[in-house]
Amino acid sequence: MLHVSDLTKAYSNGHVVLTIPALTLSPGIHYFRGGNGSGKTTFFRTVAGLLPFSGQISLEDRYEISRDPVAYRLRVNYAEAEPLYPSFLTPRDLVGFVGQAKKAPVGQVDALAETLGVTTFWTQPTGQFSSGMLKKLSLLLALLGTPRLVLLDEPLTTLDVATAAKLFAYIRQLRTEQDVSFLLTSHQDISLTGLLLTGVWQVGNGVITPTT
Numbered sequence: 001m002l003h004v005s006d007l008t009k010a011y012s013n014g015h016v017v018l019t020i021p022a023l024t025l026s027p028g029i030h031y032f033r034g035g036n037g038s039g040k041t042t043f044f045r046t047v048a049g050l051l052p053f054s055g056q057i058s059l060e061d062r063y064e065i066s067r068d069p070v071a072y073r074l075r076v077n078y079a080e081a082e083p084l085y086p087s088f089l090t091p092r093d094l095v096g097f098v099g100q101a102k103k104a105p106v107g108q109v110d111a112l113a114e115t116l117g118v119t120t121f122w123t124q125p126t127g128q129f130s131s132g133m134l135k136k137l138s139l140l141l142a143l144l145g146t147p148r149l150v151l152l153d154e155p156l157t158t159l160d161v162a163t164a165a166k167l168f169a170y171i172r173q174l175r176t177e178q179d180v181s182f183l184l185t186s187h188q189d190i191s192l193t194g195l196l197l198t199g200v201w202q203v204g205n206g207v208i209t210p211t212t
């Protein structure tokens with residue numbers, strides 16, 4: 001589903017955070033674990049196409065991130081661990097913009113907003129949001145369109161228990177009915193998600209290795 005090769009990710013200060021000669025992720029749900037500062041967010045943001053890097057990343061043997069930037073980004077969605085938006089924008093504004101960019105199918109926005117409980121603060125500026133409200137909005141944005149791969153960085157953080165249950169039920173549905181793949185990180189007990197994991201990966205010392 002995702003192939004990474006010859007990847008090196010360094011920040012502008014010269015610090016090399018990740019070196020990945022080759023990594024192949026099969027379709028499914030993959031969990032990335034590792035200590036603070038080990039490189040999980042850097043990996044997710046790189047795969048999401050948000051950070052420059054050297055190397056190759058391709059989706060479904062078809063969309064290469066540098067060669068097919070628009071087609072790749074249309075199919076790969078990402079939710080930040082700690083989302084932040086311009087304070088004057090509302091969910092209605094952001095969902096309108098991202099929904100159009102991601103070609104959200106008719107009816108999807110309303111259904112997801114209801115599932116994640118975003119309708120109750122639909123026209124409120126994000127500057128007034130609690131961290132859980134920001135998290136719900138970011139998850140809604142990351143599920144818009146028809147992605148083939150969704151990256152969720154710390155989806156459990158700040159999310160209330162009832163919404164988390166709905167989110168993970170929806171993820172299971174996307175996985176079984178539409179073959180959508182997911183990459184997750186969490187410092188909390190991942191079994192709380194109830195998701196069947198395809199792979200568990202350890203991030204540390206600049207590399208990503210499978211765990212048994």
Ligand SMILES: Nc1ncnc2c1ncn2[C@@H]1O[C@H](COP(=O)(O)OP(=O)(O)OP(=O)(O)O)[C@@H](O)[C@H]1O
Pocket residue numbers: 011012013015017034035036037038039040041042043081
């Ligand atoms: N913008 C940046 N500029 C320079 N270095 C950065 C930048 N962002 C992250 N780093 C460094 O990259 C390394 C990996 O950070 P990253 O945020 O990817 O870790 P993480 O595994 O997601 O950590 P956590 O579990 O604490 O969220 C850290 O050493 C961090 O200091």
